[in-house]
Amino acid sequence: MKRILLSAFVFCLTVSAYSQNKTEPTPQWRPSYHFSAPTNWINDPNGLIYVNGVYHLYFQHNPFENKWGHMSWGHATSKDLIHWQNLPVAIPEVINGDTTTWIFSGSMVRDKDNTSGFCEDDNCLVAVYTADQPNQKKESQFIAYSNDGGLSFTNYKGNPVIDLNRHDFRDPNVFWHESTQKWVMAVALPASFKVRFYSSSDLKDWQMLSDFGPEGYATHVWECPFLVQLPVDGNKNKKKWVLFVSSGGPTGSPFMQYYIGDFDGKEFKNDNPSNKLLTLDHGDSFYAAIPWNDVPNQKSTYIGWMVPQDQQTYPWRGNMSIPRDLSLKTTKDGVRVYQEPASIISATTLKTFPKKTKFSGIKTLNNGEVVINEESTFRNNSNWIEAEIDLGSADIVGFKIAQQKGEQGQVVQETVVGYDLDKGQLYVDRSKSGSGKIAENKVIQTASLQPVNGKIKLQILVDNSTLEVFANNGEVVISTLIFPDKESNAIAVFANGGTAKVKKLTLYNLSEDQQPK
Structure with a gap:
C-alpha cells in the first residue's frame, strides 16, 4: 500500500499519529501460524520466489517504527508456508544527499539463463521494484540483483529501467512468457485505473506493449497487478489468463478484483463485459496479494496482506494471510476463480501438528449450539476448523468462535461465522468480537453462496486476531480481523x-507452543 492510498482511504488509518512509546504490548492478538514480522510495520508482500525447496517472502517493511514509513524490503523464508525464518532487511531505503529512495512493491525472478548478464550461477535472482522518491514526487521502476541466494542485492547502475516522470507508477510484477520468450511486466498506472504491460529480453530494456483498463471497478486507485495463466477445471489443455488488481473497493475497504480472458504476449482481452465486477475476497482486510514465481508443478500459490484496522497492535503491525492456491472452475455464471489454503499446508503441514481431533459424537444440532473445544488443548484461538454441514431444516448454521460467556450464560464476546439459507449468504458477524476497534459499517460482512446438495463446507482459520473463512472448496472467501480477549x-x-x-x-x-520443532 502506497502513500497515495494511505491518504485516500479510510481503511488506511492515520498511521502517522501512532506513538510507539505509548503503546502497550498486545500478545493476545499476535498470529501464531500467519506470518508477522518480530517488530514494526509491514504491508504488501513483494518478490515472492521459490528456489531450491524454499519459499522466499519479501515484504514492505519499516525497520525502525511500528508505522508506515522508511519503506524497505523485509525478508523471510519457509519450507512449509507455516514456519518462517526471519532474515535481515534485503533491500533497504537509500538516502543519498537530498534524494531519498523508498523501496516500494515489486516482484522477483530467477534469471537461470543469465539474460540480464548479472548472474554468477543459475540461482541468480533479479528484483524488479518501484523506487519511490518522495522529494521528487516521482515513482519509477528499478532492478537489483543477488548472487547470494537473495540475502543481499546490488542495484543496477543503469536504474531506472522505466521512467515516465510520474508520481504514481508502481508495483511491477514480472514473469517469463514462454510463447514469446520474453519477460513480461504488469505495472499499475494507479490514478488512470490502468495496467500497463511491457516486455524485455534482458530485464534492463523494456518496450511498452499495451494498456488494460479502466474496466470493472474504477473509482479508487489501482495497485499491485499480476497476471497468471490457469487451467479451467483442471484441464491443462483449456487455460485462461487472469489479471488481478488491488483497489480501495466499493465500500472503501481493501479490495481485489479480477478479470478472466486471453493474453497473446502483448494485450490482455477481458472475456466479460467491461462493467462486470468480480471480487476475489469478500472481507475487509485482504489486499496487495501476489503469487510466488517458480512454484513446482506450475502451481499458482499466492499470499496477501491482512490490512490493519483501527486497533493498534504492538510491537508489530500487520501480518500476511494464509498462502492460497488459485484455480479456475466453471460455474453457472461462467468461469470463476476459486482459492483454498495452499495444498502444501492443508495436505502436508497440517498433519505434522500433534494436536487435532475429529468429532464423531456430534451428529445432530437441533436449534442450539455445542461447544467443540472443551479440552484445554484447543482453548487458544489459534485453530483450524474443517467442517461439512447438512443444512436440513435449519435456517442458519455455523460456528461461534473466540467465545466467552458470563456466569448467567450471557454472551460476553464471540465472532459468528454463519450461513443464512434464506438469504443465500455466508456471513461473519463481528458485533461482539472483542475489545478492539472495529468500524461500525464493517461489523457484518457477507458473500453470496448456494449450498451444494443441501450441504456447505467450511474451512475456518482463526489465529488470535486473524480470521479467514473459505466456503465450498474456496468458492467464496471472507478475510477479516477480530480482537478477542x-x-x-x-x-x-x-x-x-x-x-x-x-x-x-x-x-x-x-498455537505456537504446539508447533512441531
Missing part, C-alpha cells in the same frame, strides 16, 4: 430455526 476462546457449532446434521468436523490446534 485471551479468555474468549470457546468454539461452538450451532443451528438456528431447525435441525442440521454435522457430517464432518475436524479441529486442529496450531
